[in-house]
Amino acid sequence: DTAVSQTPKYLVTQMGNDKSIKCEQNLGHDTMYWYKQDSKKFLKIMFSYNNKELIINETVPNRFSPKSPDKAHLNLHINSLELGDSAVYFCASSPRLAGGLEQFFGPGTRLTVL
Amino acid sequence: DQQVKQNSPSLSVQEGRISILNCDYTNSMFDYFLWYKKYPAEGPTFLISISSIKDKNEDGRFTVFLNKSAKHLSLHIVPSQPGDSAVYFCAAPRGNYKLTFGKGTLLTVNP
DSSP: OOSEEEEOSEEEEOTTOOEEEEEEEOSOOSEEEEEEEOTTOOEEEEEEEETTEEEEEOSOOTTEEEEEEETTEEEEEEOSOOGGGOEEEEEEEEOGGGTTOSOEEOOOEEEEEO | OOSEEOOOSEEEEETTSOEEEEEEEOOTTOOEEEEEEEOTTSOOEEEEEEETTOSEEEETTEEEEEETTTTEEEEEESSOOGGGOEEEEEEEEETTTEEEEOOOEEEEEEO
């Protein structure tokens, strides 16, 4: 009964490939997020969706495209992967009424681009 | 632009003693702060928060202190336990949906 789950947990791929990371939450939350934790350990928000609508895009390259088929899912598709995309990607969710303050995170997906 | 700073990358304490983790911020508009705890290979989990209308919030062994004039907050864990060993992130919301995180402090509690 994992609250926020992500697949895969590890992803190793070559430069130039296209890959997707899936996220699902069973908390009934309205808002979902993608964060990137880079080699310097900073957790930075990339996207936020509220009720399947994009509300935050933090100047992320167009190669990154989030897709929210329903409120419980927010997938991240990355085209033409680059070395600098190597990082841990975390999905998170929050109840809309909480204003996004307390967020529930998934376990992370470690992406390695060779 | 690092609006939330955790200047100590690591901290080591003995079991049973107090752990004090520090966080500084630059944006005086921040009115709410959160601490998250992260174990290896897991996502961060919410630990405790504080509103800017308070200067202290306590939850069991965890207490967060806020000094608005100094733009500084600290997380106290007492007594520290080996299971508290983790990375602790300080965070503040920008707007309704954005959380700005510090770089984290790795706490090691030695038995």
